[in-house]
Amino acid sequence: MNAILLAAEMVFQPDVLVTIVLAALFGLFVGAVPGLTATMATALLVPITFFMSPVSAIGAIVTCSAMAIFAGDIPGTLLRIPGTPASAAYTEEAYAMTRKGQGELALGANLLFSALGGLLGTAVLIVAAPSLAEVALQFSSFEYFWLACLGLTCATVVGTGSTIKGLVSLMIGLLVATIGLNNPAGVPRFTFGNVDLMGGIDFIAAMIGLFAVSEIFRYVLGLSADTSNVQAPAGNLFTGWGKLFKQY
């Protein structure tokens, strides 16, 4: 408990708080640009942190990456183009809310639950980091294999209307992931002699192609949903967050 109080005293200094706000603005910008990820925001920030005090530097990096992850929801909700890979899973739902005029509510829920999730995760880490580390150390190849299987089956069954089409897209995705040199044998697979394909298909490139380009096709074909209806103001989030919490 003493350590936590001491840490709070170190964090709640004016200069640290100003750094955190600036880092949050930077993360907001980078995360909201589709194709620039939270990792990239952190990588760009790291050289600047060399000139800060340690507490400000760590605060800036943590804030920046957390903010960039949330900010990825902004273009996802408003344009159906996820800003960071982390937002890709629920882009459709958030955009559907915008279409119904609930864009502000969707963004509010994103913000609120990003913040709550981050705080909860930090709290768990503070309390249980050593025991979690013990569990994590016992993870071997078998556990990782089944974890990946669980993730893939969830994506197939939950994510789509038709399970068989979900399976088909899962297989196509796995096939795309085999492109490149990254296999135990080091054999170039499906590169067709193209040097650019040897490193495999980058996640960012795939995401831009799948979400951004398809949204542009929709727009060009006049299929983009009509978003001209008035967005209902969600009001003050802090007065209504109990309701949001119950609803979602």
Place this chain on the structure above:
Amino acid sequence: MRINDAILGAVLLVFSLVVGLYARTFPAIPGQEYGASVFPTWISIALGLCSIVLIAGGLRQWAETGAVSLASWARSGHHLRALAITIALVVFYILASTPLGFIPTAFIALAVLFAMLGVRPVLVPVLAVGITMVVHYGFYSLLRVPLPWGVLTPWAW
């Protein structure tokens, strides 16, 4: 637009066969049971099974839906031309950005897109130049992405 599942399934079946056969050509690792071909082969088998299920399901609905039911945009020449131009611009960027350089290529692509989407003719070149330079500054100068200079190499900064 809806294409009958049977047609999609048939295309996928052919695709999975091609992938499976191509995967057989990957060299095996001497003395090892598993080589580079294992995963692509499994994926092609699974994809083939899925496509057979799709074909079976699609054939059952064939009578009601027909082979292809076209959406309204697929019959509109204006929309089809817009789609063709968009795809052509992506291909144009891939082919032309290295020899021509980022700035001219992006300018041409943006100008064509703006003109197609009904931006006022006076604004088209202004917006295209402005956005090209902003993107170039952001990615080339700030993020240090080595965008190609092409024909503008003598004036590169």
